[in-house]
Amino acid sequence: MSDNKNKASSCPVCKGESSVKYTPFCSQRCADVDLSRWLGGGYRIPTSERPIGPADDDEIM
Numbered sequence: 835m836s837d838n839k840n841k842a843s844s845c846p847v848c849k850g851e852s853s854v855k856y857t858p859f860c861s862q863r864c865a866d867v868d869l870s871r872w873l874g875g876g877y878r879i880p881t882s883e884r885p886i887g888p889a890d891d892d893e894i895m
């Protein structure tokens with residue numbers, strides 16, 4: 835019956851040691867990654883975003 839959570843929890847992103855500063859994450863980077871996932875960005879970090887537009891439109895009509 836150990837309902838009491840451990841003070842030193844693990845980072846939900848990389849399962850590493852969580853930092854008090856970035857709790858429950860271990861670093862700002864992991865916090866950012868988690869945030870991106872929440873925003874529906876999947877599991878990727880926007881490095882060089884490519885604007886998906888009518889750049890290569892196929893004019894069949």
Ligand SMILES: [Zn+2]
Nearest residue numbers: 845848860864
């Ligand atoms: Zn982490």
